[in-house]
Amino acid sequence: MSQPIDIAVLVSGSGTNLQALLDHQGSYRVATVVSDRPDAPALERARAAGAEAVVVTWTGDRDDFTHRVCDVLERAGVAWVVLAGFMRILGREAMERFPDRIVNIHPSLLPAFPGANAVAKALEYGVKQTGVTVHFVDEEVDHGPIIAQVPVEVLPDDDVGTLHARIQQQEHVLYPAVVDALVRGEIRVSGRKVEWRKQ
Ligand code: GAR
Numbered sequence: 329m330s331q332p333i334d335i336a337v338l339v340s341g342s343g344t345n346l347q348a349l350l351d352h353q354g355s356y357r358v359a360t361v362v363s364d365r366p367d368a369p370a371l372e373r374a375r376a377a378g379a380e381a382v383v384v385t386w387t388g389d390r391d392d393f394t395h396r397v398c399d400v401l402e403r404a405g406v407a408w409v410v411l412a413g414f415m416r417i418l419g420r421e422a423m424e425r426f427p428d429r430i431v432n433i434h435p436s437l438l439p440a441f442p443g444a445n446a447v448a449k450a451l452e453y454g455v456k457q458t459g460v461t462v463h464f465v466d467e468e469v470d471h472g473p474i475i476a477q478v479p480v481e482v483l484p485d486d487d488v489g490t491l492h493a494r495i496q497q498q499e500h501v502l503y504p505a506v507v508d509a510l511v512r513g514e515i516r517v518s519g520r521k522v523e524w525r526k527q
Pocket of ligand 1: 340341342343344345346370412413414415433434435443444445446470496499
């Protein structure tokens with residue numbers, strides 16, 4: 329592949345997944361990083377790597393917020409939209425303007441423990457295994473077609489911090505690999521079915 333494919337990464341927090349994506353650029357380039365929070369440390373990671381860093385402030389109106397985010401993404405001309413610790417739900421307009429082009433990473437084996445605090449919920453439930461899911465984004469929270477999952481064992485002495493740290497180790501390997509496969513056209517989605525095929 330000659331020219332890298334431009335992607336956007338949407339963040340809200342520390343941005344360790346963004347960092348992993350930045351560190352593995354090659355087939356793709358992180359052209360722009362969008363945060364709903366002006367104080368997100370992820371923005372600094374973006375700037376340090378030479379990516380555009382844009383804040384789109386949450387005003388309490390999901391449709392308006394989605395519209396403004398989509399305008400930023402369109403202006404940036406990105407082919408893929410990669411949610412990495414982005415804690416806002418995008419409205420229908422995002423799926424219409426970027427159909428099958430938005431992906432998310434979630435720290436559980438979906439459909440178990442969707443939504444916020446997935447690691448704490450898994451510990452409270454007492455599961456012996458949790459993990460990481462990368463999936464296409466649809467209008468429901470943590471619900472779209474699943475692209476890849478990696479299991480992570482829950483150890484007897486785990487707390488949220490230790491378990492999330494081991495989950496994140498897996499996230500940082502899995503997410504760049506999935507984004508690489510997406511931009512190479514190796515992943516196809518049809519309904520809920522996701523197929524990987526080498527070009
Ligand atoms: C990641 O573990 C990601 O899976 C999770 O937030 C963390 C962000 O970390 N996302 C969700 O819970 C989405 N429902 P990071 O900012 O260091 O990448």
